[in-house]
Amino acid sequence: MLPPANGMLHAMPARRTLLACLTVAALLTGCSYITGDRSAGRADGKPTRDANTSSGALQTGWMNVRNWIRVNLLALDRTSPKVVTVRFRLTNTGDASFHTGDKLSYTDYGTADWHATAVTLVDAQARKHYYPLTATDGECVCSVFDDGGDIEPGESMDFFASFTEPPGKALIVMVPNTPPFLGVPVGDKPGPVEPGEGQPVRDAAKLDLEAPKILPIVGVSRAVDGSKEEEVDDKEVEVRLSSDVLFALNKADLSPRARQVLTDVAARIDRSKAAVVKVDGYTDDTGNDAINNPLSRRRAAAVRDALTGLVTRDGVTYQVAGHGSADPVAPNTSEENRKRNRRVSVTFAR
Incomplete structure (x- = not known):
């Protein structure tokens, strides 16, 4: 069975977020996504899925890319006053190296580094779309990596992104090329986020922050x-x-x-x-x-x-x-x- 092939919203910078009526309805009422494990042997020689690698994840999905990339949503926590942080893990279950940089970043972000800037939050009740915080040093409060974030077959890499805390108690986490993670509760885990290997610490509590980027969601129906x-x-x-x-x-x-x-x-x-x-x-x-x-x-x-x-x-x-x-x-x-x-x-x- 292949990972889900349905095309999902890839968040891009815009004056405001405009979603067609069916997309808004999906965000407000739910849509299909993949949870749990997809362990199965394969007769064609492709890697099997190890159920243990999904243990501890809040939800699990699959990137709509050629590689077999599993996305484990690890946490959505309040890490400092009025700041929440998403943590997730990408696992390459395929047989070729996977370049994450252009999947998780805006390519026009303005620096030579890659950033997890395309990961976003949606508060469907308030109809707001939240983008990762940016510090006055020009870097986002998220995973920053300079080598493209290549993941070799059988390996995993952790990422995070911090946001102004939305008012909603259950949010939608949007990871590019992946079905949305719906109804994610906000937990409490104060303190800096442990970055992935080779990534710098980006602690919102110790950084001077720019004004947050929060855009309205506009639903159109006919x-x-x-x-x-x-x-x-x-x-x-x-x-x-x-x-x-x-x-x-x-x-x-x-x-x-x-x-x-x-x-x-x-x-x-x-x-x-x-x-x-x-x-x-x-x-x-x-x-x-x-x-x-x-x-x-x-x-x-x-x-x-x-x-x-x-x-x-x-x-x-x-x-x-x-x-x-x-x-x-x-x-x-x-x-x-x-x-x-x-x-x-x-x-x-x-």
């Missing part, structure tokens, strides 16, 4: 029937309602189907903590501003009026605006994209 799109981050929800579903052509009177769609939105608002709901109308780029701007404003007002009667929670106020063809969510280069741009967006705090 209804199968095209009635709405939804974007959710760590702070707010934006529901983009299709004007083609809500209104007739060039009209601002709600259709019979609109009530069902808006009832669902109202229920989301009732469950939220929002005190202010923004309702913004948009059109595509056909027509002109003299038509599109007032039409988008009237449509936003119609949605506001309907939500006022459907939302049952007290203390909610509404802000209404029409923007015409401004701020398209997709280029107006096809009818499908124009349909997406003809919308009324309802935005509120989570």
